[in-house]
Amino acid sequence: MKKSIGARTLVYPTPVFVVGTYDEKGKPNAMTAAWGGICCSSPPCVSVSLRKATYTYHNLIERREFTISIPSEGHVAEADYFGITSGRDVDKFKETGLTPVRSERVNAPYVKEFPLVLDCQLIYHKEIGLHTQFVGEILDVRMDEDCLTDGDPNIELVKPIFYSPDNSSYYAKGKCLGRAFQLGKGMKKR
Amino acid sequence: MKKSIGARTLVYPTPVFVVGTYDEKGKPNAMTAAWGGICCSSPPCVSVSLRKATYTYHNLIERREFTISIPSEGHVAEADYFGITSGRDVDKFKETGLTPVRSERVNAPYVKEFPLVLDCQLIYHKEIGLHTQFVGEILDVRMDEDCLTDGDPNIELVKPIFYSPDNSSYYAKGKCLGRAFQLGKGMKKR
Numbered sequence: 001m002k003k004s005i006g007a008r009t010l011v012y013p014t015p016v017f018v019v020g021t022y023d024e025k026g027k028p029n030a031m032t033a034a035w036g037g038i039c040c041s042s043p044p045c046v047s048v049s050l051r052k053a054t055y056t057y058h059n060l061i062e063r064r065e066f067t068i069s070i071p072s073e074g075h076v077a078e079a080d081y082f083g084i085t086s087g088r089d090v091d092k093f094k095e096t097g098l099t100p101v102r103s104e105r106v107n108a109p110y111v112k113e114f115p116l117v118l119d120c121q122l123i124y125h126k127e128i129g130l131h132t133q134f135v136g137e138i139l140d141v142r143m144d145e146d147c148l149t150d151g152d153p154n155i156e157l158v159k160p161i162f163y164s165p166d167n168s169s170y171y172a173k174g175k176c177l178g179r180a181f182q183l184g185k186g187m188k189k190r
Numbered sequence: 191m192k193k194s195i196g197a198r199t200l201v202y203p204t205p206v207f208v209v210g211t212y213d214e215k216g217k218p219n220a221m222t223a224a225w226g227g228i229c230c231s232s233p234p235c236v237s238v239s240l241r242k243a244t245y246t247y248h249n250l251i252e253r254r255e256f257t258i259s260i261p262s263e264g265h266v267a268e269a270d271y272f273g274i275t276s277g278r279d280v281d282k283f284k285e286t287g288l289t290p291v292r293s294e295r296v297n298a299p300y301v302k303e304f305p306l307v308l309d310c311q312l313i314y315h316k317e318i319g320l321h322t323q324f325v326g327e328i329l330d331v332r333m334d335e336d337c338l339t340d341g342d343p344n345i346e347l348v349k350p351i352f353y354s355p356d357n358s359s360y361y362a363k364g365k366c367l368g369r370a371f372q373l374g375k376g377m378k379k380r
Binding site: 001002003004005006007008009010011012013014015017034035036037038039040041042043044045046047049068070073076077078079080081082083084085095096116117118123124126128129130131133135137138139140141142143144145148151152153154155158160161162163164165166167168169170171172173174175176177178179180181182183184185186187 | 191192193194195196197198199200201202203204205207224225226227228229230231232233234235236237239258260263266267268269270271272273274275285286306307308313314316318319320321323325327328329330331332333334335338341342343344345348350351352353354355356357358359360361362363364365366367368369370371372373374375376377
């Protein structure tokens with residue numbers, strides 16, 4: 001039996017996207033956001049929603065280029081810190097000891113210590129309500145070499161995390177349940 | 191050292207959204223999509239991107255109401271099946287033995303056996319490229335009573351899954367890594 005728990009932003013999982021931008025003076029900033037995801041395969045695009053009150057919102061409107069760095073298990077505290085402080089008040093990289101690196105592809109910094117980075121160019125943004133959705137074309141994806149196996153990304157080495165909005169907690173990846181486009185084949189009519 | 195692996199749709203995690211719609215004759219359909227996520231807190235909104243070639247695309251354009259059912263570990267094969275077949279060709283509910291239930295809130299069916307359901311009303315859609323992004327306001331969220339603890343959602347009981355685009359595989363939830371808005375506090379300047 002299903003019970004109504006009211007209109008709320010609850011899905012599992014949500015990602016932990018760390019959005020990298022430069023401010024007007026060129027100071028690197030990083031901000032954690034859970035409202036986002038891939039939104040188109042061709043061109044490859046990703047969306048991330050931000051409140052107008054954030055420092056990153058204004059950086060993004062101005063610069064129109066950003067990165068998304070994906071943290072692994074070992075940096076969950078730093079990723080959380082990026083979400084609870086503002087670049088207006090602090091230098092988040094300095095405070096965490098993490099390293100901002102200018103992307104080779106876009107005019108935006110990424111987090112060196114995080115294993116996966118998307119280089120993005122803003123193609124449009126749309127004000128929905130409290131949040132504005134930014135959609136960026138993914139111009140390149142870069143991964144730590146030690147997270148690749150025979151040149152391919154290896155999720156077991158990346159150790160990605162996800163966010164659960166119901167209890168405001170982070171979770172690790174669990175066991176593999178099987179291959180997509182395969183598991184369901186058993187149900188196809190004989 | 192980071193290595194370019196090319197522009198591609200790789201983030202961890204992506205969700206497993208099962209989009210429920212009625213077709214023009216009222217036949218319930220369900221389609222699995224991984225390109226989506228929460229996109230606004232107020233009003234609460236969720237986005238999901240679909241190719242024009244899908245049956246659900248046309249149902250959604252026509253009906254403007256949909257549900258998102260979130261499967262748990264035990265139904266990963268059914269969720270995969272919903273993603274590899276078309277409602278044009280088969281009755282997916284009949285084939286899987288799962289039960290379509292008309293939502294009390296919107297004119298769309300949900301999957302009874304999945305623990306979490308979002309009732310959504312389309313507020314706009316945007317053609318990006320191969321995919322069109324649909325943004326829906328979440329009018330209600332309903333959860334299986336046996337996944338609630340003292341009235342609150344309990345992720346340990348929901349047992350949600352996520353999708354990894356790199357190896358096209360499904361994963362279970364892993365261990366809890368800590369609380370958001372808490373873990374990062376240790377890094378705030380004294």
